[in-house]
Amino acid sequence: MDAGLAAVCGALAGALATIGAALTAGRAQREAARIAARAEHQRQRRQPREGVYREFIAAAEALRNAIGQRELGPYKVSTFTSTYVYECRTRAASVASLWLDIALAGPKDVSAMAADVARTANVISSLCAELEAIRAANEANPADDLPPEVDALLAGFELTVMPMEQSLSKFIGTAQDALDDNGS
DSSP: OOHHHHHHHHHHHHHHHHHHHHHHHHHHHHHHHHHHHHHHHHHHHHHHHHHHHHHHHHHHHHHHHHHHOSOSSSOOGGGOOHHHHHHHHHHHHHHHHHHHHHHHHOOHHHHHHHHHHHHHHHHHHHHHHHHHHHHHHHHHOTTSOOOTTHHHHHHHHHHHHHHHHHHHHHHHHHHHHHHHOOOO
16 A cells, blocks of 8 residues: 555544544533433423422411311311301412412322312312301301201311321322422
């Protein structure tokens, strides 16, 4: 082989190696940029979700605390004073309004768990209103007997409060999983 051909072959090999290295570096940079963009996207999604989830959990806890501010033992009609009912209904309305934010923030499984808590809060609010009306009517006319549905309403209230706590626990676990999900 003469020196000219050897020089051309050497230059060609050097050019191919340079092109290969450039292609590999380009792919690596694209992959690094894709990973960085994905991480930034996940961070941008995580922050608002975390804030909304935090507010929802705080509102549900405030509702639980409002429900718990009563005499120990089974629920009685006398428990449902206007102050007690106002606190419970206000907290339940807050839970229900925050559910919409979670429905928009997603993901679907977290939204579904939040919907369970919000539905329960709405039922609690309705039962509070009914029981307050019965208590007020009974205080106005103490000689009248309580309506026959009072025991069912009181039992319904108690049976609604317990699942709300379970639904809230499920929501918290699902929300934690959603926040920990890195998208891979």
